[in-house]
Amino acid sequence: MRLTVADFEAEARAVLDPVHYDFFAGAAGDESTRQANETAFDRLRLLPRILRGNDKRDLGVSLFGRALSMPVAIAPTAFHRLAHPDGELATTRAAAEASTLMIVAMAATTTLEQIAEEARKYATDGDPALWFQLYLQPDLAFTESLIRRAEGAGYQALVVTVDSPVFGRRERDHRNGFRDLPPGLRCENLVGDELGPGGSGSGVRDIVMDATMTWERIDWLRAITRLPILLKGALHPEDARLAVRHGVDGLLVSNHGGRQLDGVAATIEALPAVVAAVAGRIPVLLDGGVRRGTDVVRALALGAVAVAVGRPVLWGLAVGGAAGVGEVLELFRDDVDRALALCGAAGPRDVDAGLLGPAPAGPLSR
Numbered sequence: 001m002r003l004t005v006a007d008f009e010a011e012a013r014a015v016l017d018p019v020h021y022d023f024f025a026g027a028a029g030d031e032s033t034r035q036a037n038e039t040a041f042d043r044l045r046l047l048p049r050i051l052r053g054n055d056k057r058d059l060g061v062s063l064f065g066r067a068l069s070m071p072v073a074i075a076p077t078a079f080h081r082l083a084h085p086d087g088e089l090a091t092t093r094a095a096a097e098a099s100t101l102m103i104v105a106m107a108a109t110t111t112l113e114q115i116a117e118e119a120r121k122y123a124t125d126g127d128p129a130l131w132f133q134l135y136l137q138p139d140l141a142f143t144e145s146l147i148r149r150a151e152g153a154g155y156q157a158l159v160v161t162v163d164s165p166v167f168g169r170r171e172r173d174h175r176n177g178f179r180d181l182p183p184g185l186r187c188e189n190l191v192g193d194e195l196g197p198g199g200s201g202s203g204v205r206d207i208v209m210d211a212t213m214t215w216e217r218i219d220w221l222r223a224i225t226r227l228p229i230l231l232k233g234a235l236h237p238e239d240a241r242l243a244v245r246h247g248v249d250g251l252l253v254s255n256h257g258g259r260q261l262d263g264v265a266a267t268i269e270a271l272p273a274v275v276a277a278v279a280g281r282i283p284v285l286l287d288g289g290v291r292r293g294t295d296v297v298r299a300l301a302l303g304a305v306a307v308a309v310g311r312p313v314l315w316g317l318a319v320g321g322a323a324g325v326g327e328v329l330e331l332f333r334d335d336v337d338r339a340l341a342l343c344g345a346a347g348p349r350d351v352d353a354g355l356l357g358p359a360p361a362g363p364l365s366r
């Protein structure tokens with residue numbers, strides 16, 4: 001029975017090639033941050049309000065002037081066709097049908113244009129919420145061409161991943177010898193430019209993790225696009241302040257699902273200081289370990305406008321394509337709605353730090 005995200009993961013594990021399952025499930029080093037992302041939510045205990053008469057709830061939130069039907073979005077993850085032959089087209093259909101946001105990964109196995117076209121087909125109002133995630137490449141002309149493509153295809157924001165000056169060491173992938181996509185699958189946004197400086201001669205440009213990058217690159221980006229820019233992976237409050245100073249429009253508090261630096265704080269632990277640092281000037285989102293409606297409520301209580309989910313969507317995709325992703329999104333919607341009702345809240349607007357009680361003592365496990 002598929003009652004929880006864990007049920008979807010168990011089913012996905014049964015259908016996926018074990019090497020690919022490990023790629024999706026795994027993280028860096030001892031995977032302590034991946035685990036902490038989930039367990040840290042349990043340290044925050046809820047203190048619900050009662051007798052508030054909230055029989056009509058509205059889960060909607062607004063981001064950069066655009067309405068989402070719930071505060072749960074799809075985090076950018078690579079290689080959806082490794083999970084299901086329909087790949088990103090299935091994921092984007094489910095997001096559009098659920099009227100929520102999909103953040104499309106640069107490392108998608110479908111072109112960003114095809115994804116946007118599919119989303120428009122299924123969005124209830126023909127105008128789906130789509131953001132594009134990218135790693136800024138040292139080849140600025142190539143980076144700019146990608147941004148122009150995203151703008152042209154109707155993406156409404158750019159999400160720049162800044163936690164990856166080098167690749168994290170994902171030991172499951174090393175042990176499994178998983179280095180690249182199998183024949184027939186490729187990073188479609190990077191095709192046809194193999195002669196560029198990042199080229200591998202394979203017909204597909206490699207994604208370069210650029211350790212030379214500084215805030216100057218963000219200034220460059222700010223100057224070449226009018227799209228809202230979000231940074232994904234800023235965890236230090238000082239970096240949050242710098243982001244505001246450099247004209248960044250939003251932050252996605254993320255540790256890459258624990259896939260980059262193991263030992264980093266759980267995202268729910270890092271969130272309050274980031275929220276305090278930006279002081280309401282720009283919206284803050286969070287991803288990492290969100291598995292329950294009560295996790296969403298806790299992130300909202302600490303000041304996130306919305307959360308994003310990565311692996312849960314991949315499990316839904318693996319077990320049932322678009323329908324599977326849809327099931328996962330509706331599971332979250334139902335769970336968030338129930339959690340809000342039980343907290344005496346009519347919607348995200350009613351959720352604040354007053355809903356959180358003192359942390360319990362002692363170790364927790366999930």
Ligand SMILES: Cc1cc2nc3c(=O)[nH]c(=O)nc-3n(C[C@H](O)[C@H](O)[C@H](O)COP(=O)(O)O)c2cc1C
Pocket residue numbers: 023024025037075076077078105106107133161232254255256257258259287288289290308309310311312
């Ligand atoms: C298989 C996989 C691939 C990912 N690929 C990307 C990526 O290409 N770009 C990126 O910014 N984040 C990537 N992420 C990180 C997610 O955007 C997100 O931060 C993370 O999955 C959230 O944690 P969760 O999986 O616990 O929900 C990936 C995560 C996974 C699990």
